[in-house]
Amino acid sequence: MSRWHFAPLFVLGLSLCGCPTPTDSGGGGGTGGTGGTPSGEAYRIAVAGPLTGDSADMGASISKAAKLWEKEINAKGGIKGKKVELLIEDDKGLPNEATNVATKIASDDSVCLVVGHFNSSCTKAARSTYERSGIVEFTPGSTNVTICKESPWTFRNLYHDGTQGIFMARYAQKALGAKSVSLVYENDDYGTGLKESVAAECAEIGLKIAGEAGYQRGRLGDPKQLATTLQSQKPDVIIVCGLYSGAALLTKAIRNDLGWGDVKIFGSDGVMNAAFVGTAGETAEGAMVVTPFFFSDSGSAEAKAFREAYRAEYKADPDTWAALTYDALGMVAMGIDAVGADRKALRDWMAGVKTKDAGYTGVTGVTYFDDNGDCPGKPPMVVVVNNGEFEAADPPSVPVD
Amino acid sequence: MDIDWGYFLKTLCNALSEGSIYALIAVGYTMVYGIIKLINFAHGEVYMIGAMVSVWLFVDQQLHLAIVIPLAMLICAALGLFLDTVAYKPLRNSTRLAALITAIGMSLILQGVVQLITPNYHALPVDTTATVVGLDKVEALAEPREGAEPVAKVRPDQSRPILDNTHPAFVGVSWRIKAGEDPVTVWLPRAAVRVEQGLPAALDTSVVGDVEFATPSQPDTLEGEPAVSVFRLPLKDVLVWITAFAMMGGLHLLVQKTKIGKAMRACALDQTTASLMGVNVNRVIAFTFMVGSAMAAVAGILYSIKVGGGIFFRMGYYPGVIAFAAAVLGGIGHLKGALLGAMLLGFASSFWQGYANWGLHALVPGAGSKDLSPYSFAFCFLVMIVVIVFRPYGLLGRAGADRA
Amino acid sequence: MKQLLRNDWAWLGLFVLLFMVLGPLPPAFGLGAIAGDFGVQVLLTIMIYMIFGLGLNIVIGYTGLLDLGYASFMAMGAIVVAAGLVLTQQPAGETLQAPLGDLRLTQEQRELEANANAGPVVVQYRPDWGYDVVSGAEAVLAALEAQEAAGPDAEPKTLSVQPYAGLVLPVGQKSAKGTHPFGSTGGFLLLLAIAGVVCAAFGVLRGIPTLRLTGDYYAIVTLGIAEIVYITIQNEGWLTGGAYGIKLDGETIPHLFGADPNVAQGGTWWFNFYYVVLVALVFAFVFSKRLELSRLGRSWAAIKADEVAAMASGIDVKKAKLLAFLASGFLGGVGGGLYALKLTTVTHAQAEVFESIIVVCFLVFGGMGTIRGALLGAAMLQGLAEFLRLLSDPFWVRDHVFFLAADSELSIPNEARMLIYGLMLVLLMRFRPQGLLPPRAGGDPPSKQQQATWRLAETPLFRVGGKT
Structure with missing residues (x-):
């Protein structure tokens, strides 16, 4: 009997001590928006979406496109000579799960930006966590009207x-x-x-x-x-x-x-x-x-190249959400290239992309933002x-x- | 007020189908509960696996429905036996809460396993439009010309074919050979092609009969609209009712007329006495689990035939909860009660969906565009609560037999 | 040792100690938390779920009624607090009196605004870099130039500026006439109490029709009510925020002990919030411990043991049950209110029946009917769920499991997380069905002091229709 009494303590200890060690906590100074120091020699970007659950098929597109992008950019030598690592997180398409995921991502200082979430309810639920931690939430799928308007840290690359x-x-x-x-x-x-x-x-x-x-x-x-x-x-x-x-x-x-x-x-x-x-x-x-976007035979060169690469990798056609995710990541790479991986600097850079000329030209067209962080350049x-x-x-x- | 009887009959028909499926799930709850007083939370997952297995056998393995039903029942019965042996049997003598938590745990485990195997299975189509067999031996033509030379051999395993039956002597078969490419159409001599149509696809459009009703005059009906409301009695729904009622009837006979049924009833009344009378209680409980799970499998098959999609790892939770509510509502431990409760909830859900907004706008003039339809499940639970509050042992339950 | 393991106070002490050691250190030391930022969030969740566990334990553990609808209380508490904070918020567009010196203008903003019209000055406040001018920079420039021209000795001027819509402005910095009524510590505690009272009232309301029900009939009715509450919360947006949920932001989140909520984790606000939750946990513990030992607690125990016998021995069963629902609802509301601040976005998802079932699992896992069981169950199962989340992250596994190579991709698939969780439940129930810390048969022995009190209180041996 008595030996059992130690089991809970042991498991408790394990689960608590299993949490990140002090090296992760970034000194705790509590200054918003100054994280994003890349750990080691890689830039880390988080991608969050519904990998499981009711919208899992869209999550699958998102994660496939993200992995393809990661492979391609690292084959090209990464960004500024550094490798890129993607942290792909599953929010199950559920708002409360999205909050948990957001908490985990936001407290990981090595992550410089989040591409996600997909479901509007998840993007909104996670938003204030990201906002308070000062990390950009860049959604390639959420179209609810108020998402970008209500937070300076939220952007999207499609219409609302x-x-x-x-x-x-x-x-x-x-x-x-x-x-x-x-x-x-x-x-x-x-x-x-x-x-x-x-x-x-x-x-x-x-x-x-x-x-x-x-x-x-x-x-x-x-x-x-x-x-x-x-x-x-x-x-x-x-x-x-x-x-x-x-x-x-x-x-x-x-x-x-x-x-x-x-x-x-x-x-x-x-x-x-x-x-x-x-x-x-x-x-x-x-x-x-x-x-917001459709692969047609008369599409742009970027779209054709992406479709070929995606087909070669997965033996299937990419869909809209794959393309938007791929573009979002491409734009983040452009940002890191311009201002580095500082979370606040990235936000300011994105907020500054306000004209078509300054925008990022990708598979789905040109991404640039208005004052809210909405994307005006892509009509339905x-x-x-x-x-x-x-x-x-x-x-x-x-x-x- | 004029009533659109065609619409009413449609709603009635939907209500019966929904109730039938709930009833088949509810009997599993009610039988298990009647004997070991356990809310088997994993029962909804058995239903889910029943649907998955039937789709897998039917679509992927191309088996006939007459084989699929018993096979899926057998697989789910084995699953029920497994659940009982591995999870619940060791807990016979511990608290009921411990068993309840185990049931919740098993439910999570089954969901997790299914999710690991088939993460996106709900995207799977149930209605094979048609299957062309024996193509390896058949030469195909590019154009429907009689006596023309064969031009290509086509393998039919790439994608589901689409048939063109417009030509009298040839059947046009289109496949998408590679994802993303245009479909290839070839024409085959009609005699050389054996077309096997999937049963659900055949069922989809089949109708037992049409009933026509004169529609009451509706001022806002668009012009040119025929003033008749046609009610079609779909074969699919009739199949669902017949199967469900046959299964329920069979189960009733099993419980009332056979020896094992007598043993089940004895165990439900008093396990100790039953065991003293020579009943192997554990075996009876295992049998109960098997029978209940087989019923859930039938419910899963009927759902997959009826709806033809929406099959994924979490699909069992909600029907499971509703079915349990139905079992309690009817008086838990009673087969007839389960049927009655399930029908009541099926009716509550369908008629709410069909008439709530209509009623709201008829009764409350200023309701505006308020939409009540999301409340259909809430209405089910409300019905259940009201019944339980006024008849605490359910509709058919008796206070004397304290089942709680 | 055995005695200690059966002592609720010892367990509370142990957990409080653990929470204090692992949790955030005073920000003045600048050391962060041993558990890290994510760990602090996990600890917060654990503490809040401990409060839920203690609340539910009153109904399940003490009174012996299986309640499967506790999520309603958790969600309603959260909604009351979130709605209270949001509804009393000052309307946006309030004029802000900002000292000129605080307004910062970056070079790019100067360039950006050079050609723009000089409209109203719009600023955005960020605690770590002060006020950012979003537009209308020309007006600021002109004012700054005027200030410079006036010389260094001139009185510092203030400039009326518009907060940028939707952006964060600290409540205290708003114009003097409108401060957030619940924006202070006291206000928040008041709101928390209101949430508790609302949920307690709901508990009684829900309890009235279910008084006659026992066992699984009670369970399914509570589950049904919880589903109705869930669907109502989701669909009645005017009342609950609906599917959109209620969002708390830096403007609406109360300042706890003067700390600004607009800082990232690790700041003073989080430290204060952490300790508010910890104190609330201790309060919930003392609350339920006192109840357990009171006359009321013993009448609950009697109802749990045998309702008919309890009634026969003069206990007002209905009243005792309603009081149990009341107390349990109160703790649920308080816990939910705290959870609202942690989550910051309150949606209908908190009312999902599965949340209730999770809390029931905590109780059974830890040991049915004991306070220590509720604490331990919440800590272990919630800790496990979060730990599994970490294990599903290959980077985390690579960085923290020492024997793996630097390019390891090893992790638990996302799909398997709940599977492992379920497996833990099944295995524990299989090998220890009474839970990890079950109550001693016949309940914990009363202390000498309690025995003395009881003897005094129970002098009349038989009492007909007596008070409980």
């Missing part, structure tokens, strides 16, 4: 949902000829925020909203009833503000179970993933999806599923302003 919502409403009206739309949304930051933005614009342009229906991510037990409800609203277009996993099941239920063929399905950029087509199969045909466009592949829709875009 204000733009996306306006765009979706106008596209539905002008390009798809919709007279009434139904809004389906995932009730997290991303889905709810985008839905509100679409609804506001619908009111603005006089597009009738036939109904709204929300569901919880990962808990869309039976999508058929949701589809039935939507059918009773008789919309011309169903706008889905959510992720591919839910959208695919809903699409399937609409097309297969209800045999409802004459409604157009218009997904937000969270649907932009090959897994959408993978799950929905044939029923995905004709579904339209908003995306629409793709359509044709023969199981995303293709540029006709028309690919409508004017937003």
Whole structure:
């Protein structure tokens, strides 16, 4: 009996002493934003995203693109002769997990910047931790409107949902000829925020909203009833503000179970993933999806080079999120090259990239920031599923302003 | 107020299907609880593994559904036996909380293992559109010309083919040979191609029958809309109901009419007495776990056929919790109670989803665009709580048989 | 040794000692923390979960009711505190009186602003480098020049400037008329008490319909209520922040003992916050220890042992149960309020049922029904979860496990973290189902002093309908 009593103490000691040793704590002086001293001879950049969980397919794209970038840049000799190491962290797509991950990253002084998170809810949950520790959070996927506006330490390299919502409403009206739309949304930051933005614009342009229906991510037990409800609203277009996993099941239920063929399905950029087509199969045909970027054959040289490299590495096509992650990392490398790996210096450098000329030209176009840290240079466009592949829709875009 | 009966019937049909699946999960909870008083938190994971295994057998191994169902049931029964032997049996004499924590631990372990094996399995398509077999022996043509020379041999294993049935003598088969490239279409003589259609794909569009209803006049209906509301009774839902009710009926017979069923009932009443009467209690408990897990496997198969996606490592948690609520609601330890409770919750969930917003706007004029649909699960729990508060032993439970 | 291991106070002492040794040292010494910055965060989480464990222990351990909905209290406490801080915040755009000397202008800003119109001066405050001029630099330049022209002896002028929207301004530095009512230590403690009271009230409210229920029926009803609370928090944005959550930032986080919250980890604020949490932990410990030893505590024990017998021997079971829910809810609210400051973003995720189950695991793991068990369970399981996170990071493993080569990529896959956690639970229950520190059969023996008190208090041997 008594020997057991030492076990808890031992394990407790192990788990507590297992925490970083004093060498990690950086002297504790408590000055914000002065971390980022690279340990040893490598620059460390953190990449955080949903490697597991409901949006794991997007996390997989992000981590693949990040690893490809790491390999390429180190093959080129790194940045300023130093190697680059990526710290890839999993937030599971859950806000509380994102906070834990952020705490871990922010307290690691060797990390100079964070590329992430992906889900808007995670980016927001982690944001204040990064802000208080003075480390830039550079998201390649979160589009919720307030993300960059509310923190000087947060940047992104794609449009935000204000733009996306306006765009979706106008596209539905002008390009798809919709007279009434139904809004389906995932009730997290991303889905709810985008839905509100679409609804506001619908009111603005006089597009009738036939109904709204929300569901919880990962808990869309039976999508058929949701589809039935939507059918009773008789919309011309169903706008889905959510992720591919839910959208695919809903699409399937609409097309297969209800045999409802004459409604157009218009997904937000969270649907932009090959897994959408993978799950929905044939029923995905004709579904339209908003995306910040799309690999087309007439694309830029950077895009073609990236696609080739990605195909050679993974035997699969890169998607939008892979490209955005790759670009975000490329831009960070440009920053480190310019001002070094100091966390504050990197923030100031990024905040200073305010014109197209000063911006970073990458796979997805030119990244530069406005006063909030939002990326004004990349308008949304629409793709359509044709023969199981995303293709540029006709028309690919409508004017937003 | 005019009622759209077509819509009502659709909702009813969805409610029955949802309830059927919950019922099959709930019996596992209720039987295990009835005998060893354990909330088997890992039961939802058995359901998840049932769905995974069925998709794996059906899609990847291309087995027939008539083989898939018993095989998946067998695999899950083995899993149930494993859970009982490894995790719960050693804890028979310790506190029930210890067993509960073990169940939570097993649930985490099963999720973790599945996640390690198949991190993104939910992306897997369940409906194989069609499978063309025997292509190795068949010569393929680039164009549908009768009597033309063969131009290429195509291996069908690269991707799922898409069929073009427009030509009378030829079948056009398209594959994407390499990811990212344009699909290659070849035309094969119709006679030389055996097309096996996946059952779910065949089910997707099949309909038992159509019922037409005159739709009540709706002022905001778009012009040109036909004034009939068609209710299609989908074969898929009918299959779900029939399977679920057949399974429940079989289980009822098993428990009421067979020797092992009698032993199960005896153990549920009093384990000590049962063991004195010569019942091998441990064996009965193991059997109960196996039967319950097999039922969960059927639920998993039905879900994967019905929804055709959304299969991933965390899918078991929520149906598991709802099914447990259903079991408690019906009176835990009662098979009929589990069925009743599950149906009630299935109805609560579907009808809330279908009618909550409508009701809100009919009753509260100033509701604006308030959306109540995310509350459908909350409504399920509310129903459960109200029933439990007013009938603390569930709908069919009796106060005398203290199951708590 | 055995006696010591069964002594709750000894365990509290041990943990407090550990927390003090490993935790942050006074920033004046400039030494940081032995556990490192991340370690301090882990220790904070452990302490807060210990408070949750102590709170839940009142219902599960003392009263013997399996509550699977404790996450509601944890989340509601956090929401009350976060909402209280945010709602009472001064509206943005308040004019700030900044001393001219504090306004800094970098060279690039001068260049950037050279062509811009001289609009309102917008500044951003950062504790480590003072005020940054974001725009309107020309006005500042002009004022600075005027000041220089006036000579060094002239009275220092102040300049009215607009805080940059969304940027951080320390509360104390705002214009004199509007200070944050909960922005001070006292205000925060008051808010924490409010959170506790709100959660206690919710506990009683939730308890009323469930009074008749026992065992697993009680468990599933609490789980159901927790799910309803979770979904409500997520969907009622006007009330709870909804899916967006409530974000606390440097402007809204209270100044603890005058320390500025806008500093990175390792600063005075974190030191103060750490000790606030530690004191709260000691408070929660004393609170539940006193309850355990009180008459009320013994009536809970009687209910746990046999509810019918307890009722028969004159204990007002309903009242005792409601008081248990009240006390448990109070600690949950306090812990949740502290958690809000640690997390800084409060979302519905805190109300997820899995969070409740985790705390139940702490209790069973440590030893059902004992205070020391709650402490140990929280420390070990939460510590384990965070330790596994470190082990899933190849850099950390490479840097800290001495026998690995410098280019090692060894780590635990992310997917396996919860698996290992689950395995720990199963193994412990398999080999030590009573938990690590179980209560002694028949409860801890009362001390001589307690025995004396009890004899005095219980002179009438039988009491019908007596007070509890």
